[in-house]
Amino acid sequence: MFNGLVTYLDSIKSRDPAPRTRWEVLLYPGVLALGLHRVAHWLFRGELYFLARLVNHLSRFLTAIDIHPGARIGENFFIDHGFTVIGETAVIGNNVTIYQNVTLGGTNPANGIAGKRHPTILDGAIIGSGAQVLGPITVGERARIGANAVVTRDVPMGATMTGIPARPTLVDATDYQKSFVPYGTPCSERFDPATQQLEMLKCEVEQLRNKLAQLIKEREQGDKGRERA
Known part of the structure; x- marks a missing residue:
C-alpha cells in the first residue's frame, strides 16, 4: 500500500514541476478529492448512497472538486488545482491528467437517453483548463484537449482538439511524440x-x-x- 502511494505521488510529481518533494503532493486538493472519492465510490457500490453522498459533499467542501460517487477512476489520476466536476457515469482510465475548471458533463436527462450519460476518458489523456467534455463520448488514449475546448464527439487516439466546438489540430511530430504536454497543447505561439x-x-x-x-x-x-x- 505504501509503495502504491509513493508511485502515485511520483506520477504526479513527474507531471507537475512545482513540488520540491513528493510529500508536498499530499496537500494537493486533487489528491485529497481522489482519496475521498475512493471511499465514496466504495460506499456507492455497496448501495450506501446517503453515506456516499455525504463523503462527496465533504470532499467538495474541502477541495472545490465535485466527483460523483458513481464515477469510475483508474490509477494515477491527477487533478491539477481543482474546481472540476465529474459526472456519475464518467469512466476515467490510468494516468489521466485534468486541469482546473474542467467539466466531464452528461447529456440532458430529459432527452430520453438512459444509462451512460458522461464521457469515457482513456489512458494517458490530458484535458486542459476550462475544457468541457460532454455526453457519452470517448476520448482516446493520449488524446489532448486544449484549454476552453468544448468536446461533444468522440476523440481519436492521440488527437489534439481545440476550439468551440473542438476540432482536431495538426501538431509538429516532436510535440506529438512527447510523453506529456502541459495543459494538453504544445507551448508554442500557435497553440x-x-x-x-x-x-x-x-x-x-x-x-x-x-x-x-x-x-x-x-x-x-x-x-x-x-x-x-
Whole structure:
C-alpha cells in the first residue's frame, strides 16, 4: 500500500514541476478529492448512497472538486488545482491528467437517453483548463484537449482538439511524440492557450464569410429567376 502511494505521488510529481518533494503532493486538493472519492465510490457500490453522498459533499467542501460517487477512476489520476466536476457515469482510465475548471458533463436527462450519460476518458489523456467534455463520448488514449475546448464527439487516439466546438489540430511530430504536454497543447505561439480566443474569432469570421457568400449566391439565383419570368 505504501509503495502504491509513493508511485502515485511520483506520477504526479513527474507531471507537475512545482513540488520540491513528493510529500508536498499530499496537500494537493486533487489528491485529497481522489482519496475521498475512493471511499465514496466504495460506499456507492455497496448501495450506501446517503453515506456516499455525504463523503462527496465533504470532499467538495474541502477541495472545490465535485466527483460523483458513481464515477469510475483508474490509477494515477491527477487533478491539477481543482474546481472540476465529474459526472456519475464518467469512466476515467490510468494516468489521466485534468486541469482546473474542467467539466466531464452528461447529456440532458430529459432527452430520453438512459444509462451512460458522461464521457469515457482513456489512458494517458490530458484535458486542459476550462475544457468541457460532454455526453457519452470517448476520448482516446493520449488524446489532448486544449484549454476552453468544448468536446461533444468522440476523440481519436492521440488527437489534439481545440476550439468551440473542438476540432482536431495538426501538431509538429516532436510535440506529438512527447510523453506529456502541459495543459494538453504544445507551448508554442500557435497553440498557446492564451491565443485560442483569437483562433476562435478567426473561425467565426470564416463561418460568417461562408454564410455571406451563400446568401449572395441565393440572391443572384433569385434575380436570374425573376429575369426569366
